[in-house]
Amino acid sequence: MSVFAMRSDLPLRGDTSGRFVALLVMVLVFVGALAVTVNAYVGGLLDNWNRSVTGTLTIQIPLSDARNGDVNAAVARVIDVLSRHPAVAHAEAVPRAKVIALLKPWLGEDDAVNDLPLPALIDVELRAADAGAVDAVSTSVKTAAPGAVIDDHRVWLTRVVGLANGLKIVAIALMTLVTGALGLTIIFATRASLTEFAQVIEVLHVVGAKDGYIAGQFARRALIQGLLGGLAGLVLYAPALALVAWLAARVDAEILPTVQLTPGYWVAMTALPFAASLLATVTANMTVRRALASRV
Numbered sequence: 001m002s003v004f005a006m007r008s009d010l011p012l013r014g015d016t017s018g019r020f021v022a023l024l025v026m027v028l029v030f031v032g033a034l035a036v037t038v039n040a041y042v043g044g045l046l047d048n049w050n051r052s053v054t055g056t057l058t059i060q061i062p063l064s065d066a067r068n069g070d071v072n073a074a075v076a077r078v079i080d081v082l083s084r085h086p087a088v089a090h091a092e093a094v095p096r097a098k099v100i101a102l103l104k105p106w107l108g109e110d111d112a113v114n115d116l117p118l119p120a121l122i123d124v125e126l127r128a129a130d131a132g133a134v135d136a137v138s139t140s141v142k143t144a145a146p147g148a149v150i151d152d153h154r155v156w157l158t159r160v161v162g163l164a165n166g167l168k169i170v171a172i173a174l175m176t177l178v179t180g181a182l183g184l185t186i187i188f189a190t191r192a193s194l195t196e197f198a199q200v201i202e203v204l205h206v207v208g209a210k211d212g213y214i215a216g217q218f219a220r221r222a223l224i225q226g227l228l229g230g231l232a233g234l235v236l237y238a239p240a241l242a243l244v245a246w247l248a249a250r251v252d253a254e255i256l257p258t259v260q261l262t263p264g265y266w267v268a269m270t271a272l273p274f275a276a277s278l279l280a281t282v283t284a285n286m287t288v289r290r291a292l293a294s295r296v
Helices: 014-054 071-083 095-109 111-117 131-144 153-196 196-205 211-249 263-295
Strands: 056-061 088-094 122-128 149-152
Touching: 014 153, 014 211, 014 263, 056 071, 056 131, 056 153, 071 088, 071 122, 088 095, 122 131, 122 211, 131 149, 149 153, 153 196, 153 211, 153 263, 196 211, 211 263
Parallel strands: none
Antiparallel strands: 056 122, 056 149, 088 122
């Protein structure tokens, strides 16, 4: 008989363990949705940063490095060297007004920002994003301006990638723990129900019911409770996702770039309740079959 048959010969609707399973599935889907969101957002953020900084350098010319106090002359010398360097595709000075605009989200709108002794900045785009090109450009820049500071964006990006990978591992570990907890809970709840309805199961065996049919009764209960709990968890996560999106939108784009969640993310989110209910169904079915087989 089909697992999804509507007929039930076991009084499972009033079983409190079923409601507990639904509650745990709700928590699992909520945590799973959080883990999927973290992975998708961090991945999108890294892609954004990787596109922005790969193959680029930022050169700082401190005021103390300018000969005779002329910062513009020092910047001109460096740009002249960079424009003739075979590893450089493009180099241009960053206007002071733009530098100040980039600092205002961190330092505020105070006019005192305009009086800061800020170094002159030069954006450099390399033809090839490799360590050899960075070293060659750094040597040429140091010749023209010994006090120049060369920022290789790959250094901090590598550190951010390490942090992002750590967050992903934590999210996966948390998801694995909750999934394991769900499986164990279903096993114990199903075994408790088997003990509670032992006499009813014996009667069903007497009238000819097979182990597969009885297992189907429990599996169907687990499927229904899993779907209800999974959908509830997804509904509860929706306002949390909206709140996080609203808070992220308030952060300046220069500090936290906007990340567009891909269609794959929404597919994964939609699949979470069904995956959780499938796990509950399969676990309940296998638990009942093994328990009944061991009684023979």
